[in-house]
Amino acid sequence: MARFSLRRLFVFCLCLSASFFLIITLQAVVELGQFEGKVQKHKLPLKDRWESQQMGSLQVPSPLLPRERGTPGEPDGRYPIIVWWSPLTGEMGRLGECGRNRCFFTINKTYHNHPSTQAFLFYGTDFNIESLPLPRKASHHWALFHEESPKNNYKLFHEPVVTLFNHTATFSRLSHLPLTTQYLESLELLTSRAHLVPLAQKNRLRRTLAPLVYVQSDCDPPSDRDAFIRELMRHIQVDSYGACLHNRDLPAPLQDSTAMDEQAFLHILAQYKFVLAFENAVCDDYITEKLWRPLKLGAVPVYYGAPNVVTWLPSNRSAVVVAPGESPEELARRLKRLDENDEEYEAYLEWKHRGQGLGEHEQTERGPDPQNLAGRSQSPPMPCAEDVGFAAGPTGGASLRGIWGPSYQQSVKEARALRLLVERNRNFTVNQFWRQVFAD
Numbered sequence: 001m002a003r004f005s006l007r008r009l010f011v012f013c014l015c016l017s018a019s020f021f022l023i024i025t026l027q028a029v030v031e032l033g034q035f036e037g038k039v040q041k042h043k044l045p046l047k048d049r050w051e052s053q054q055m056g057s058l059q060v061p062s063p064l065l066p067r068e069r070g071t072p073g074e075p076d077g078r079y080p081i082i083v084w085w086s087p088l089t090g091e092m093g094r095l096g097e098c099g100r101n102r103c104f105f106t107i108n109k110t111y112h113n114h115p116s117t118q119a120f121l122f123y124g125t126d127f128n129i130e131s132l133p134l135p136r137k138a139s140h141h142w143a144l145f146h147e148e149s150p151k152n153n154y155k156l157f158h159e160p161v162v163t164l165f166n167h168t169a170t171f172s173r174l175s176h177l178p179l180t181t182q183y184l185e186s187l188e189l190l191t192s193r194a195h196l197v198p199l200a201q202k203n204r205l206r207r208t209l210a211p212l213v214y215v216q217s218d219c220d221p222p223s224d225r226d227a228f229i230r231e232l233m234r235h236i237q238v239d240s241y242g243a244c245l246h247n248r249d250l251p252a253p254l255q256d257s258t259a260m261d262e263q264a265f266l267h268i269l270a271q272y273k274f275v276l277a278f279e280n281a282v283c284d285d286y287i288t289e290k291l292w293r294p295l296k297l298g299a300v301p302v303y304y305g306a307p308n309v310v311t312w313l314p315s316n317r318s319a320v321v322v323a324p325g326e327s328p329e330e331l332a333r334r335l336k337r338l339d340e341n342d343e344e345y346e347a348y349l350e351w352k353h354r355g356q357g358l359g360e361h362e363q364t365e366r367g368p369d370p371q372n373l374a375g376r377s378q379s380p381p382m383p384c385a386e387d388v389g390f391a392a393g394p395t396g397g398a399s400l401r402g403i404w405g406p407s408y409q410q411s412v413k414e415a416r417a418l419r420l421l422v423e424r425n426r427n428f429t430v431n432q433f434w435r436q437v438f439a440d
C-alpha cells in the first residue's frame with residue numbers, strides 16, 4: 001500500500017481540481033459550503049481549500065455557455081443543468097459557479113429529461129433506491145457525495161453500486177475526491193501546543209482522573225468498540241463521559257452534545273494521558289475527528305479503526321494503535337506501562353514538541369499519480385473489513401452488535417439487485433427491488 005503524507009494528499013487534492021471530470025464532484029463540495037446547517041462540522045476545510053483554488057477549466061459544450069448572466073429560476077437551455085437527486089440543498093433553482101462557467105443547480109426532479117441536464121448529484125446518506133433518475137442517458141453523469149461513515153449506507157460502497165457513479169467523493173483515498181482529512185481543519189491545529197498539558201501536571205491529575213478518557217454517545221456500532229472497551233475497563237481505569245459506558249459526569253454546562261467543541265470540554269480531554277479513539281466502522285482511510293482531536297490537544301489517541309491509519313499519522317509514535325487480534329487485557333498492559341513510565345509516554349508526544357505534525361512520511365514512497373486517479377472512470381469498492389470490526393471480540397451483554405454482520409451481508413445482495421435494475425435502465429418500484437434482493 002502506497003504511503004501518503006498529509007501534505008501529499010493536499011497537493012494531490014489540488015491537482016485533481018484541474019480535471020474536467022471532477023468539476024461536478026467539486027461543485028458538490030462547494031455547494032456543501034453554502035449549506036452550513038446540514039454538514040457544518042465537515043465541510044469548512046474542504047470548502048476553504050477549494051474556494052481558494054480557482055477551479056480548473058470546465059469545458060462546457062459551447063451552445064450552453066451563458067452569453068449574459070441569466071435570472072435564476074429557469075435555465076432556458078443556456079446553462080448545463082445539475083440536479084441534486086438526493087438533495088443536500090433545498091434550492092429549487094439557482095445559478096452557481098462550475099469552473100469558469102455557470103450551471104443551473106436544482107433539486108427539481110422534473111429536469112430529469114431536460115436536454116441540458118448533464119449530471120445528477122447524490123448525497124449518500126439520503127441515497128434512495130426509490131425513483132432513481134432512470135432511464136439514464138449515456139451523457140448523464142452520476143456523482144456521489146458521501147462524507148459519512150460507511151455504516152450509514154453500506155450498499156453504496158460495494159463494487160456493483162459504487163461503479164454506477166462517474167464521480168465519487170468519500171473517505172477513501174481512492175475516491176475521485178478523497179475526503180479522508182475532512183475532519184482535520186488545518187495543519188497548524190495539528191501541531192499547535194495551545195492545549196498541551198505538561199506531563200508533570202497530567203501525573204498530578206492522575207490522583208483524580210483515570211489514565212484514559214472515553215466520550216461516545218453512538219453506542220454499539222459495527223466496529224463493536226463498546227464490547228471491547230467494556231472489557232478494557234476491567235483491566236485499566238477509564239473515565240467515560242458519554243452515553244456509552246458512562247461512569248463520570250461532565251460539568252453541567254458541558255452536558256449538551258453541542259459542547260464537544262467548547263474550550264472547556266477540550267481542556268478536560270487534554271488533561272488525560274490517553275483518549276480512546278475508536279471508529280464506528282473499520283475501513284481503510286475511514287478516519288474521523290476521534291483521531292485528530294487528541295492529536296491536536298496533545299493527548300495520546302488509543303486508536304482502533306482504519307487498518308492503514310499509520311500512513312496518516314504525524315509519526316509512528318503519535319498514537320497507540322490497537323493491534324490486530326490484540327485483547328483488551330493486552331492493550332491495558334501496554335497502556336499501564338506507558339502510564340507508569342514518563343519517558344516512554346513522552347516519546348508519543350515528541351512529534352508535537354518538535355512542532356512536526358507532518359513530514360515523517362514525507363520521504364517515503366509516493367502516493368498514486370493524481371492524473372491516474374482523475375482519469376479513472378470508476379471508484380474501487382469499499383475498503384472495509386468484511387467482518388466489520390472485532391470479529392473475535394469479547395462478548396458483551398445484550399447489544400446491537402449482532403445486527404451489523406447480517407446487515408452487511410444483506411447490503412451485498414442489495415447492491416447486486418440495484419445494479420441489475422439500473423442496468424435495465426427502466427424505472428422500477430421498491431417492490432421490484434426487494435423481490436430482486438430476495439431472489440438473490
Ligand SMILES: *[C@@H]1O[C@H](CO)[C@@H](O)[C@H](O)[C@H]1NC(C)=O
Binds near residue numbers: 108111
Ligand atoms: C420544477 O420545474 C418545472 C419546470 O421544469 C416547473 O414548472 C415547476 O414549477 C418546478 N417545480 C417547483 C416546485 O418549483
Ligand SMILES: *[C@@H]1O[C@H](CO)[C@@H](O)[C@H](O)[C@H]1NC(C)=O
Binds near residue numbers: 142
Ligand atoms: C458513467 O458511468 C456509467 C456507469 O458506469 C457508464 O456507463 C458511463 O459510460 C459513464 N459516463 C461517462 C460520461 O463517463
Ligand SMILES: *[C@@H]1O[C@H](CO)[C@@H](O)[C@H](O)[C@H]1NC(C)=O
Binds near residue numbers: 360
Ligand atoms: C515507522 O514504522 C515503519 C514500519 O514499522 C518503518 O518502516 C518506518 O521506518 C518507521 N518510521 C519512522 C520514522 O520511525
Ligand SMILES: *[C@@H]1O[C@H](CO)[C@@H](O)[C@H](O)[C@H]1NC(C)=O
Binds near residue numbers: 135
Ligand atoms: C417512476 O416511478 C415513480 C414511482 O413508481 C413515479 O412517481 C415516477 O413518475 C416514475 N417516473 C417515470 C419517469 O416514469
